[in-house]
Amino acid sequence: GENVEQHPSTLSVQEGDSAVIKCTYSDSASNYFPWYKQELGKRPQLIIDIRSNVGEKKDQRIAVTLNKTAKHFSLHITETQPEDSAVYFCAARKDNAGNMLTFGGGTRLMVKP
Amino acid sequence: DTEVTQTPKHLVMGMTNKKSLKCEQHMGHRAMYWYKQKAKKPPELMFVYSYEKLSINESVPSRFSPECPNSSLLNLHLHALQPEDSALYLCASSQGPLVGETQYFGPGTRLLVL
Secondary structure, eight states: OOOEEEEOSEEEEETTSOEEEEEEESOTTOOEEEEEEEOTTSOOEEEEEEETTOSEEEETTEEEEEETTTTEEEEEEOSOOGGGOEEEEEEEEOSSSSSOEEEOOOEEEEEEO | OOOEEEEOSEEEEOTTOEEEEEEEEOSOOOEEEEEEEOTTSOOEEEEEEETTEEEEEOSOOTTEEEEEEETTEEEEEEESOOGGGOEEEEEEEESSSSTTOOOEEOOOEEEEEO
8 A cells, every 4th residue: 555754744944934845655656646734623725736747836835846756745835924834744646446545644834933 | 615514513422322423515526535533643544435335444443334325415423432533533525536636625523532
């Protein structure tokens, strides 16, 4: 099955700085990689996703890069704001049995004003 | 309606109780999911329903019993739970069961088993 490792587990940045979260996956057949943001006491919300036929995707201050050869993908947040503070989960599609996601362990991002 | 809703928001039950969690979506999605999330951990997949049929059961104990009465509704029946089953139970849905279709999560039911 798929295994997803996520680093770091906690990340503290100053407002306006950039934040980078990295994930590695084990199953070379994985081809879909979403990122979810979960604020305290709230539901996970999709913020960006990338498919294996694309190397990079950007949406305003958020970008995701994918290196299929090395089997890792990263989330980049620029010009961080206090409201970016949350737990971020990466995920990978697990196998060929449908839309099954395997999540990384999560990164708690704290943006200090 | 572009949301997944879940009831109740909170639930406290004893180990001999029977209770049910409810999940509803009106987005026309044909795949629905149950996840369990412990504190400071990622969601763990429990069940997947595809076109109202159970397609995936991730070796979940039989004290958890899912049900999909129609394409909009997903239930999780609970019986004889253990304290370690206390967690946030998240429901999600996607347009279909295909790879890469965005999963939309409900707000969850926070369950405490005494």
